[in-house]
Amino acid sequence: MADETQAAAHQEAHREAQAVQAADREPTFPRERTCPFAPPAEYARWQAEQPVAEVVLPSGQDAWLLTRHQDVRAMLDDPRFSADSAHPGFPRMYRQAVPQVLKGTFLRMDGADHLRYRRMLGKEFTAKGAKEMRPLVERTVDGLLDRMAEQGSPADLVTALAYPVPSTTICGVLGVPYEDRARFEDSTRVMISGRSTPEEVVRAKEEILGYLTGLVAAKEREPGDDLISRLLEEQVATGELDRDEVPVLAWLLLAAGHDTTASMIGLGALLLMEHADQLAALRSDPGLVAGAVEELLRHQTIMQIGMNRVALEDVRIGDRTVRAGEGVVAQLMAANRDPEVFADPDRFDITRSARGHVAFGYGPHQCLGQMLARVELQVTLARLFERFPKLRTVRPVAEIPFRHHMFGLYGVTELMVEW
Amino acid sequence: MVIGVRVDAERCCGSGNCAFTLPEVFDQDPSDGRVVLLQNRPHSGVLDLVREAADLCPSGAIELTE
Numbered sequence: 001m002a003d004e005t006q007a008a009a010h011q012e013a014h015r016e017a018q019a020v021q022a023a024d025r026e027p028t029f030p031r032e033r034t035c036p037f038a039p040p041a042e043y044a045r046w047q048a049e050q051p052v053a054e055v056v057l058p059s060g061q062d063a064w065l066l067t068r069h070q071d072v073r074a075m076l077d078d079p080r081f082s083a084d085s086a087h088p089g090f091p092r093m094y095r096q097a098v099p100q101v102l103k104g105t106f107l108r109m110d111g112a113d114h115l116r117y118r119r120m121l122g123k124e125f126t127a128k129g130a131k132e133m134r135p136l137v138e139r140t141v142d143g144l145l146d147r148m149a150e151q152g153s154p155a156d157l158v159t160a161l162a163y164p165v166p167s168t169t170i171c172g173v174l175g176v177p178y179e180d181r182a183r184f185e186d187s188t189r190v191m192i193s194g195r196s197t198p199e200e201v202v203r204a205k206e207e208i209l210g211y212l213t214g215l216v217a218a219k220e221r222e223p224g225d226d227l228i229s230r231l232l233e234e235q236v237a238t239g240e241l242d243r244d245e246v247p248v249l250a251w252l253l254l255a256a257g258h259d260t261t262a263s264m265i266g267l268g269a270l271l272l273m274e275h276a277d278q279l280a281a282l283r284s285d286p287g288l289v290a291g292a293v294e295e296l297l298r299h300q301t302i303m304q305i306g307m308n309r310v311a312l313e314d315v316r317i318g319d320r321t322v323r324a325g326e327g328v329v330a331q332l333m334a335a336n337r338d339p340e341v342f343a344d345p346d347r348f349d350i351t352r353s354a355r356g357h358v359a360f361g362y363g364p365h366q367c368l369g370q371m372l373a374r375v376e377l378q379v380t381l382a383r384l385f386e387r388f389p390k391l392r393t394v395r396p397v398a399e400i401p402f403r404h405h406m407f408g409l410y411g412v413t414e415l416m417v418e419w
Numbered sequence: 420m421v422i423g424v425r426v427d428a429e430r431c432c433g434s435g436n437c438a439f440t441l442p443e444v445f446d447q448d449p450s451d452g453r454v455v456l457l458q459n460r461p462h463s464g465v466l467d468l469v470r471e472a473a474d475l476c477p478s479g480a481i482e483l484t485e
Contacts, residue, residue: 122452123452125433355471356474371439
Protein backbone atom coordinates (compact mmCIF):
# COMPACT_ATOMS: atom_id res chain seq x y z
CA MET A 1 0.00 0.00 0.00
CA ALA A 2 2.91 2.31 0.68
CA ASP A 3 3.80 2.24 -2.98
CA GLU A 4 0.32 3.23 -4.05
CA THR A 5 0.24 6.14 -1.57
CA GLN A 6 3.60 7.31 -2.77
CA ALA A 7 2.48 7.06 -6.36
CA ALA A 8 -0.65 9.05 -5.60
CA ALA A 9 1.35 11.78 -3.87
CA HIS A 10 3.80 11.85 -6.74
CA GLN A 11 0.97 12.17 -9.23
CA GLU A 12 -0.62 14.98 -7.25
CA ALA A 13 2.65 16.92 -7.17
CA HIS A 14 3.16 16.20 -10.85
CA ARG A 15 -0.32 17.49 -11.72
CA GLU A 16 0.16 20.70 -9.75
CA ALA A 17 3.53 21.29 -11.35
CA GLN A 18 2.00 20.79 -14.75
CA ALA A 19 -0.87 23.20 -14.05
CA VAL A 20 1.71 25.90 -13.33
CA GLN A 21 3.78 25.03 -16.37
CA ALA A 22 0.76 24.91 -18.68
CA ALA A 23 0.23 28.64 -18.36
CA ASP A 24 3.30 29.84 -20.21
CA ARG A 25 5.03 27.01 -22.01
CA GLU A 26 5.30 26.64 -25.73
CA PRO A 27 4.60 23.13 -27.00
CA THR A 28 7.51 21.37 -28.71
CA PHE A 29 5.42 18.50 -30.08
CA PRO A 30 3.84 17.89 -32.55
CA ARG A 31 5.88 19.62 -35.26
CA GLU A 32 4.72 20.69 -38.70
CA ARG A 33 5.48 18.84 -41.91
CA THR A 34 7.64 20.48 -44.55
CA CYS A 35 7.07 17.76 -47.17
CA PRO A 36 3.56 16.37 -47.70
CA PHE A 37 4.85 12.79 -47.92
CA ALA A 38 7.27 12.84 -45.00
CA PRO A 39 6.98 13.18 -41.22
CA PRO A 40 8.20 16.46 -39.68
CA ALA A 41 11.99 16.62 -40.09
CA GLU A 42 12.61 16.97 -36.33
CA TYR A 43 11.38 13.42 -35.71
CA ALA A 44 14.32 11.90 -37.58
CA ARG A 45 16.69 14.19 -35.72
CA TRP A 46 15.22 13.17 -32.36
CA GLN A 47 15.46 9.54 -33.42
CA ALA A 48 19.18 9.90 -34.14
CA GLU A 49 20.11 12.19 -31.25
CA GLN A 50 17.45 11.90 -28.54
CA PRO A 51 15.46 8.72 -29.07
CA VAL A 52 13.73 9.26 -25.73
CA ALA A 53 13.11 13.00 -25.97
CA GLU A 54 11.53 15.33 -23.45
CA VAL A 55 8.75 17.27 -25.15
CA VAL A 56 6.04 19.70 -24.12
CA LEU A 57 2.58 18.82 -25.42
CA PRO A 58 0.00 21.42 -26.50
CA SER A 59 -1.78 20.70 -23.19
CA GLY A 60 1.29 22.08 -21.41
CA GLN A 61 2.14 18.64 -20.08
CA ASP A 62 5.61 17.18 -20.29
CA ALA A 63 5.94 13.82 -22.02
CA TRP A 64 8.59 11.46 -23.29
CA LEU A 65 8.60 11.04 -27.05
CA LEU A 66 9.74 7.68 -28.43
CA THR A 67 10.86 7.64 -32.05
CA ARG A 68 12.82 4.39 -32.41
CA HIS A 69 11.05 1.32 -33.75
CA GLN A 70 12.48 -0.88 -31.02
CA ASP A 71 11.46 1.46 -28.18
CA VAL A 72 8.00 2.05 -29.65
CA ARG A 73 7.32 -1.68 -29.88
CA ALA A 74 8.72 -2.46 -26.44
CA MET A 75 6.72 0.29 -24.72
CA LEU A 76 3.43 -0.53 -26.42
CA ASP A 77 3.73 -4.18 -25.37
CA ASP A 78 4.80 -3.40 -21.79
CA PRO A 79 2.10 -3.83 -19.13
CA ARG A 80 3.85 -1.19 -16.98
CA PHE A 81 2.36 1.41 -19.33
CA SER A 82 -1.35 2.14 -19.24
CA ALA A 83 -3.75 3.27 -21.96
CA ASP A 84 -6.14 4.72 -19.37
CA SER A 85 -6.77 8.33 -20.41
CA ALA A 86 -8.47 9.05 -17.06
CA HIS A 87 -5.11 8.63 -15.30
CA PRO A 88 -3.89 12.08 -14.20
CA GLY A 89 -0.51 11.60 -15.87
CA PHE A 90 -1.89 10.41 -19.21
CA PRO A 91 -0.50 12.60 -22.03
CA ARG A 92 -3.26 14.91 -23.20
CA MET A 93 -3.08 16.86 -26.42
CA TYR A 94 -5.54 19.59 -25.48
CA ARG A 95 -5.82 21.88 -22.48
CA GLN A 96 -9.57 21.41 -22.32
CA ALA A 97 -11.03 18.89 -19.90
CA VAL A 98 -11.11 15.37 -21.26
CA PRO A 99 -14.68 14.17 -21.87
CA GLN A 100 -15.80 11.28 -19.72
CA VAL A 101 -14.76 7.88 -21.05
CA LEU A 102 -17.89 5.80 -21.74
CA LYS A 103 -18.23 2.30 -20.36
CA GLY A 104 -17.06 -0.17 -22.98
CA THR A 105 -14.27 2.02 -24.34
CA PHE A 106 -11.86 -0.89 -24.39
CA LEU A 107 -9.05 1.00 -26.12
CA ARG A 108 -8.58 2.91 -22.86
CA MET A 109 -8.41 -0.28 -20.75
CA ASP A 110 -5.45 -2.40 -19.72
CA GLY A 111 -4.58 -6.04 -19.17
CA ALA A 112 -7.29 -8.66 -18.71
CA ASP A 113 -10.12 -6.08 -18.75
CA HIS A 114 -9.06 -5.00 -22.22
CA LEU A 115 -8.46 -8.53 -23.54
CA ARG A 116 -11.97 -9.55 -22.47
CA TYR A 117 -13.36 -7.11 -25.06
CA ARG A 118 -10.82 -8.11 -27.71
CA ARG A 119 -12.11 -11.67 -27.38
CA MET A 120 -15.75 -10.67 -27.69
CA LEU A 121 -14.95 -8.85 -30.92
CA GLY A 122 -12.02 -10.96 -32.13
CA LYS A 123 -14.13 -13.51 -33.96
CA GLU A 124 -15.45 -10.74 -36.22
CA PHE A 125 -12.00 -9.60 -37.39
CA THR A 126 -9.89 -12.72 -37.97
CA ALA A 127 -7.48 -13.08 -40.88
CA LYS A 128 -9.69 -15.81 -42.34
CA GLY A 129 -12.82 -13.72 -41.88
CA ALA A 130 -11.19 -10.82 -43.71
CA LYS A 131 -10.30 -13.15 -46.58
CA GLU A 132 -13.92 -14.27 -46.77
CA MET A 133 -14.97 -10.61 -46.99
CA ARG A 134 -12.86 -10.13 -50.11
CA PRO A 135 -15.60 -10.90 -52.69
CA LEU A 136 -17.92 -8.44 -50.97
CA VAL A 137 -15.23 -5.74 -50.96
CA GLU A 138 -14.54 -6.48 -54.64
CA ARG A 139 -18.21 -6.01 -55.50
CA THR A 140 -18.29 -2.73 -53.58
CA VAL A 141 -15.15 -1.43 -55.28
CA ASP A 142 -16.24 -2.54 -58.75
CA GLY A 143 -19.61 -0.85 -58.28
CA LEU A 144 -17.92 2.42 -57.32
CA LEU A 145 -15.47 2.19 -60.24
CA ASP A 146 -18.43 1.56 -62.59
CA ARG A 147 -20.03 4.72 -61.32
CA MET A 148 -16.84 6.69 -61.80
CA ALA A 149 -16.60 5.42 -65.39
CA GLU A 150 -20.24 6.31 -66.09
CA GLN A 151 -19.92 9.82 -64.69
CA GLY A 152 -16.70 10.32 -66.61
CA SER A 153 -13.33 11.94 -66.06
CA PRO A 154 -12.38 13.87 -63.94
CA ALA A 155 -13.51 12.77 -60.47
CA ASP A 156 -12.64 13.37 -56.84
CA LEU A 157 -11.21 10.07 -55.71
CA VAL A 158 -11.82 10.90 -52.04
CA THR A 159 -15.60 11.14 -52.36
CA ALA A 160 -15.99 8.68 -55.27
CA LEU A 161 -13.94 5.83 -53.79
CA ALA A 162 -11.81 6.44 -50.69
CA TYR A 163 -14.72 7.07 -48.29
CA PRO A 164 -17.43 4.83 -49.72
CA VAL A 165 -15.26 1.65 -49.64
CA PRO A 166 -14.58 1.50 -45.89
CA SER A 167 -17.89 3.09 -45.05
CA THR A 168 -19.85 0.44 -46.96
CA THR A 169 -17.64 -2.33 -45.59
CA ILE A 170 -17.83 -1.45 -41.90
CA CYS A 171 -21.56 -0.73 -42.18
CA GLY A 172 -21.96 -4.22 -43.63
CA VAL A 173 -20.01 -5.77 -40.74
CA LEU A 174 -22.01 -3.90 -38.10
CA GLY A 175 -25.36 -4.20 -39.82
CA VAL A 176 -25.90 -0.46 -40.32
CA PRO A 177 -28.42 0.02 -43.15
CA TYR A 178 -26.76 1.58 -46.17
CA GLU A 179 -29.29 4.41 -46.34
CA ASP A 180 -28.41 5.51 -42.78
CA ARG A 181 -24.76 6.13 -43.55
CA ALA A 182 -25.06 9.88 -44.06
CA ARG A 183 -26.42 10.21 -40.52
CA PHE A 184 -23.12 9.31 -38.92
CA GLU A 185 -20.59 10.13 -41.63
CA ASP A 186 -20.67 13.86 -40.96
CA SER A 187 -20.55 13.35 -37.21
CA THR A 188 -17.62 10.97 -37.54
CA ARG A 189 -15.73 13.53 -39.57
CA VAL A 190 -16.31 16.21 -36.94
CA MET A 191 -15.01 13.90 -34.23
CA ILE A 192 -11.78 12.87 -35.85
CA SER A 193 -10.83 15.95 -37.83
CA GLY A 194 -8.60 17.24 -35.04
CA ARG A 195 -9.90 20.77 -35.78
CA SER A 196 -13.26 20.54 -34.06
CA THR A 197 -13.90 22.27 -30.76
CA PRO A 198 -14.50 20.04 -27.71
CA GLU A 199 -18.16 21.12 -27.77
CA GLU A 200 -18.53 20.06 -31.39
CA VAL A 201 -16.93 16.72 -30.61
CA VAL A 202 -19.27 16.10 -27.68
CA ARG A 203 -22.32 16.98 -29.78
CA ALA A 204 -21.20 14.79 -32.70
CA LYS A 205 -20.54 11.89 -30.35
CA GLU A 206 -23.99 12.24 -28.82
CA GLU A 207 -25.58 12.25 -32.26
CA ILE A 208 -23.84 9.06 -33.35
CA LEU A 209 -24.49 7.30 -30.06
CA GLY A 210 -28.14 8.33 -30.23
CA TYR A 211 -28.44 6.84 -33.69
CA LEU A 212 -26.63 3.65 -32.71
CA THR A 213 -28.71 3.23 -29.55
CA GLY A 214 -31.80 3.25 -31.76
CA LEU A 215 -30.17 0.79 -34.14
CA VAL A 216 -29.33 -1.59 -31.27
CA ALA A 217 -32.97 -1.48 -30.14
CA ALA A 218 -34.04 -2.32 -33.70
CA LYS A 219 -31.63 -5.29 -33.80
CA GLU A 220 -33.05 -6.54 -30.51
CA ARG A 221 -36.48 -6.67 -32.09
CA GLU A 222 -35.23 -8.03 -35.39
CA PRO A 223 -31.76 -9.60 -35.32
CA GLY A 224 -29.75 -9.87 -38.51
CA ASP A 225 -26.55 -11.57 -39.63
CA ASP A 226 -24.28 -8.86 -38.28
CA LEU A 227 -21.89 -7.95 -35.46
CA ILE A 228 -24.39 -5.93 -33.42
CA SER A 229 -26.95 -8.75 -33.47
CA ARG A 230 -24.31 -11.29 -32.49
CA LEU A 231 -23.11 -9.11 -29.60
CA LEU A 232 -26.69 -8.92 -28.35
CA GLU A 233 -27.31 -12.64 -28.72
CA GLU A 234 -23.98 -13.98 -27.51
CA GLN A 235 -22.62 -11.41 -25.07
CA VAL A 236 -25.48 -9.31 -23.71
CA ALA A 237 -27.84 -12.29 -23.34
CA THR A 238 -25.17 -14.20 -21.37
CA GLY A 239 -24.34 -11.24 -19.12
CA GLU A 240 -20.81 -10.76 -20.51
CA LEU A 241 -21.63 -7.30 -21.78
CA ASP A 242 -23.99 -4.54 -20.65
CA ARG A 243 -26.61 -3.60 -23.18
CA ASP A 244 -25.50 0.05 -22.89
CA GLU A 245 -22.03 -0.90 -24.05
CA VAL A 246 -23.19 -2.19 -27.43
CA PRO A 247 -23.73 1.25 -29.03
CA VAL A 248 -20.37 2.36 -27.61
CA LEU A 249 -18.58 -0.63 -29.15
CA ALA A 250 -20.39 -0.10 -32.45
CA TRP A 251 -19.37 3.54 -32.42
CA LEU A 252 -15.72 2.71 -31.71
CA LEU A 253 -15.64 0.23 -34.58
CA LEU A 254 -17.34 2.66 -36.97
CA ALA A 255 -14.94 5.45 -36.12
CA ALA A 256 -11.87 3.20 -36.24
CA GLY A 257 -12.84 1.47 -39.45
CA HIS A 258 -13.87 4.41 -41.49
CA ASP A 259 -11.71 7.49 -41.87
CA THR A 260 -8.51 5.51 -41.32
CA THR A 261 -8.88 3.28 -44.36
CA ALA A 262 -10.33 6.16 -46.39
CA SER A 263 -7.23 8.25 -45.66
CA MET A 264 -4.94 5.41 -46.70
CA ILE A 265 -6.81 4.86 -49.97
CA GLY A 266 -6.46 8.52 -50.96
CA LEU A 267 -2.83 8.83 -49.91
CA GLY A 268 -1.97 5.42 -51.34
CA ALA A 269 -3.42 6.19 -54.77
CA LEU A 270 -1.64 9.54 -54.81
CA LEU A 271 1.74 8.13 -53.77
CA LEU A 272 1.53 5.44 -56.46
CA MET A 273 0.66 8.03 -59.13
CA GLU A 274 3.63 10.09 -57.95
CA HIS A 275 5.95 7.08 -58.35
CA ALA A 276 5.47 5.99 -61.94
CA ASP A 277 8.10 3.24 -61.69
CA GLN A 278 6.45 1.68 -58.64
CA LEU A 279 3.03 1.87 -60.24
CA ALA A 280 4.36 0.28 -63.43
CA ALA A 281 5.87 -2.55 -61.39
CA LEU A 282 2.56 -3.11 -59.62
CA ARG A 283 0.65 -3.14 -62.91
CA SER A 284 2.99 -5.67 -64.48
CA ASP A 285 2.79 -7.96 -61.44
CA PRO A 286 -0.51 -7.72 -59.53
CA GLY A 287 0.96 -10.18 -57.01
CA LEU A 288 2.93 -7.24 -55.61
CA VAL A 289 -0.18 -5.57 -54.23
CA ALA A 290 0.01 -7.09 -50.74
CA GLY A 291 3.59 -5.89 -50.29
CA ALA A 292 2.72 -2.53 -51.83
CA VAL A 293 -0.01 -2.01 -49.23
CA GLU A 294 2.41 -2.81 -46.38
CA GLU A 295 4.91 -0.33 -47.82
CA LEU A 296 2.18 2.32 -48.14
CA LEU A 297 1.21 1.75 -44.51
CA ARG A 298 4.84 2.10 -43.47
CA HIS A 299 5.66 5.10 -45.61
CA GLN A 300 2.41 6.98 -45.10
CA THR A 301 1.52 6.30 -41.48
CA ILE A 302 -1.64 8.34 -40.97
CA MET A 303 -1.62 8.25 -37.15
CA GLN A 304 0.25 11.53 -36.94
CA ILE A 305 0.42 12.11 -33.19
CA GLY A 306 1.26 8.66 -31.93
CA MET A 307 0.00 6.27 -29.29
CA ASN A 308 -0.13 7.76 -25.80
CA ARG A 309 0.48 5.87 -22.57
CA VAL A 310 1.22 6.64 -18.93
CA ALA A 311 3.85 4.80 -16.88
CA LEU A 312 2.48 2.89 -13.88
CA GLU A 313 5.94 2.39 -12.41
CA ASP A 314 9.48 3.58 -13.09
CA VAL A 315 10.70 2.13 -16.38
CA ARG A 316 14.09 2.42 -18.01
CA ILE A 317 13.93 3.18 -21.76
CA GLY A 318 17.31 3.51 -23.42
CA ASP A 319 19.41 5.71 -21.12
CA ARG A 320 16.43 7.52 -19.58
CA THR A 321 14.16 6.61 -16.69
CA VAL A 322 10.46 7.24 -17.16
CA ARG A 323 8.94 7.74 -13.70
CA ALA A 324 5.62 6.36 -12.57
CA GLY A 325 2.87 8.81 -13.53
CA GLU A 326 4.75 10.30 -16.48
CA GLY A 327 3.36 10.30 -20.00
CA VAL A 328 4.92 8.68 -23.04
CA VAL A 329 4.10 9.18 -26.72
CA ALA A 330 5.06 6.44 -29.18
CA GLN A 331 5.65 8.16 -32.52
CA LEU A 332 4.54 5.62 -35.12
CA MET A 333 5.48 7.69 -38.19
CA ALA A 334 9.04 8.04 -36.91
CA ALA A 335 9.31 4.37 -35.95
CA ASN A 336 8.26 3.41 -39.47
CA ARG A 337 11.15 5.47 -40.87
CA ASP A 338 13.76 4.00 -38.52
CA PRO A 339 16.86 3.20 -40.62
CA GLU A 340 17.82 0.47 -38.13
CA VAL A 341 14.83 -1.52 -39.36
CA PHE A 342 14.07 -0.15 -42.82
CA ALA A 343 17.08 0.58 -45.04
CA ASP A 344 16.88 3.95 -46.79
CA PRO A 345 13.59 4.54 -44.97
CA ASP A 346 12.39 7.57 -46.92
CA ARG A 347 12.47 5.67 -50.19
CA PHE A 348 9.08 4.30 -51.28
CA ASP A 349 9.71 0.78 -52.54
CA ILE A 350 6.79 -1.63 -52.94
CA THR A 351 9.13 -4.61 -53.20
CA ARG A 352 10.76 -4.11 -49.80
CA SER A 353 9.81 -6.19 -46.79
CA ALA A 354 7.74 -3.69 -44.81
CA ARG A 355 5.58 -6.00 -42.69
CA GLY A 356 7.44 -5.01 -39.52
CA HIS A 357 5.85 -1.54 -39.61
CA VAL A 358 3.83 -0.26 -36.67
CA ALA A 359 1.21 1.64 -38.69
CA PHE A 360 -1.47 -0.37 -36.84
CA GLY A 361 0.25 0.19 -33.51
CA TYR A 362 1.77 -2.60 -31.46
CA GLY A 363 1.03 -4.47 -28.25
CA PRO A 364 -2.37 -5.83 -27.26
CA HIS A 365 -4.12 -2.69 -28.54
CA GLN A 366 -2.85 -3.17 -32.08
CA CYS A 367 -5.62 -2.42 -34.59
CA LEU A 368 -8.43 -4.96 -34.32
CA GLY A 369 -9.58 -4.36 -37.91
CA GLN A 370 -6.15 -4.51 -39.56
CA MET A 371 -6.85 -7.64 -41.59
CA LEU A 372 -10.02 -6.16 -43.02
CA ALA A 373 -8.21 -2.88 -43.71
CA ARG A 374 -5.54 -4.79 -45.64
CA VAL A 375 -8.15 -6.48 -47.81
CA GLU A 376 -9.89 -3.16 -48.49
CA LEU A 377 -6.64 -1.43 -49.43
CA GLN A 378 -5.38 -4.29 -51.59
CA VAL A 379 -8.63 -4.66 -53.51
CA THR A 380 -9.24 -0.94 -53.95
CA LEU A 381 -5.77 0.01 -55.17
CA ALA A 382 -5.40 -3.04 -57.43
CA ARG A 383 -8.78 -2.58 -59.08
CA LEU A 384 -8.46 1.19 -59.41
CA PHE A 385 -5.31 1.05 -61.54
CA GLU A 386 -6.53 -2.01 -63.43
CA ARG A 387 -9.71 -0.22 -64.45
CA PHE A 388 -8.09 3.12 -65.20
CA PRO A 389 -4.53 2.36 -66.38
CA LYS A 390 -3.96 5.98 -67.36
CA LEU A 391 -5.17 7.41 -64.07
CA ARG A 392 -3.36 10.62 -63.14
CA THR A 393 -3.81 13.61 -60.88
CA VAL A 394 -5.38 16.73 -62.34
CA ARG A 395 -3.24 19.08 -60.26
CA PRO A 396 0.40 19.02 -59.17
CA VAL A 397 1.05 17.89 -55.59
CA ALA A 398 1.67 21.46 -54.45
CA GLU A 399 -1.99 22.24 -55.22
CA ILE A 400 -3.52 19.14 -53.65
CA PRO A 401 -5.18 19.86 -50.30
CA PHE A 402 -3.74 17.78 -47.45
CA ARG A 403 -4.97 17.74 -43.89
CA HIS A 404 -2.07 19.69 -42.50
CA HIS A 405 -3.38 19.81 -38.96
CA MET A 406 -1.01 17.60 -36.98
CA PHE A 407 -3.62 16.23 -34.55
CA GLY A 408 -6.01 14.24 -36.68
CA LEU A 409 -5.37 11.50 -39.19
CA TYR A 410 -3.28 12.52 -42.16
CA GLY A 411 -4.75 12.40 -45.65
CA VAL A 412 -5.88 14.31 -48.69
CA THR A 413 -9.19 16.12 -48.45
CA GLU A 414 -9.71 16.09 -52.21
CA LEU A 415 -7.92 14.22 -54.97
CA MET A 416 -9.05 15.18 -58.46
CA VAL A 417 -8.05 12.52 -60.98
CA GLU A 418 -8.54 12.04 -64.72
CA TRP A 419 -8.15 9.03 -66.97
CA MET B 420 16.95 -27.35 -38.69
CA VAL B 421 13.77 -27.76 -36.70
CA ILE B 422 12.04 -25.07 -34.68
CA GLY B 423 9.59 -25.74 -31.92
CA VAL B 424 6.65 -23.35 -31.63
CA ARG B 425 4.62 -22.60 -28.52
CA VAL B 426 1.73 -20.18 -28.26
CA ASP B 427 0.27 -18.48 -25.22
CA ALA B 428 -3.43 -17.97 -25.85
CA GLU B 429 -3.71 -15.98 -22.62
CA ARG B 430 -1.47 -13.25 -24.03
CA CYS B 431 -3.03 -13.36 -27.50
CA CYS B 432 -5.04 -10.29 -28.55
CA GLY B 433 -6.29 -11.81 -31.80
CA SER B 434 -4.49 -9.44 -34.16
CA GLY B 435 -4.41 -12.20 -36.78
CA ASN B 436 -0.85 -11.46 -37.85
CA CYS B 437 0.31 -15.06 -37.43
CA ALA B 438 -2.63 -16.61 -39.27
CA PHE B 439 -2.18 -14.04 -42.03
CA THR B 440 1.55 -14.75 -42.31
CA LEU B 441 1.48 -18.53 -42.15
CA PRO B 442 -2.00 -20.08 -42.18
CA GLU B 443 -0.67 -23.64 -42.39
CA VAL B 444 0.89 -23.28 -38.94
CA PHE B 445 -1.32 -20.71 -37.20
CA ASP B 446 -5.08 -20.36 -37.12
CA GLN B 447 -7.53 -18.37 -35.00
CA ASP B 448 -10.25 -19.73 -32.74
CA PRO B 449 -13.53 -18.94 -34.52
CA SER B 450 -15.17 -18.15 -31.17
CA ASP B 451 -12.81 -15.39 -30.03
CA GLY B 452 -10.02 -14.87 -32.57
CA ARG B 453 -7.31 -16.28 -30.32
CA VAL B 454 -4.32 -18.14 -31.76
CA VAL B 455 -4.60 -21.86 -32.46
CA LEU B 456 -1.39 -23.71 -33.23
CA LEU B 457 -1.80 -26.22 -36.06
CA GLN B 458 1.79 -27.52 -36.11
CA ASN B 459 4.21 -27.27 -33.22
CA ARG B 460 7.20 -28.44 -35.30
CA PRO B 461 6.74 -26.82 -38.70
CA HIS B 462 8.88 -28.08 -41.59
CA SER B 463 12.11 -26.34 -42.53
CA GLY B 464 10.66 -24.70 -45.66
CA VAL B 465 8.57 -22.27 -43.61
CA LEU B 466 11.02 -21.33 -40.89
CA ASP B 467 11.50 -17.78 -42.12
CA LEU B 468 7.76 -17.24 -42.01
CA VAL B 469 7.52 -18.82 -38.55
CA ARG B 470 10.14 -16.33 -37.33
CA GLU B 471 8.32 -13.48 -39.05
CA ALA B 472 5.03 -14.49 -37.42
CA ALA B 473 6.68 -14.59 -33.99
CA ASP B 474 8.32 -11.19 -34.56
CA LEU B 475 5.10 -9.59 -35.79
CA CYS B 476 2.95 -10.88 -32.92
CA PRO B 477 2.10 -7.63 -31.10
CA SER B 478 1.51 -9.24 -27.73
CA GLY B 479 4.42 -11.68 -27.57
CA ALA B 480 2.21 -14.76 -27.65
CA ILE B 481 4.45 -16.86 -29.90
CA GLU B 482 7.59 -18.47 -28.53
CA LEU B 483 10.18 -20.30 -30.62
CA THR B 484 12.61 -22.90 -29.36
CA GLU B 485 15.50 -23.70 -31.65
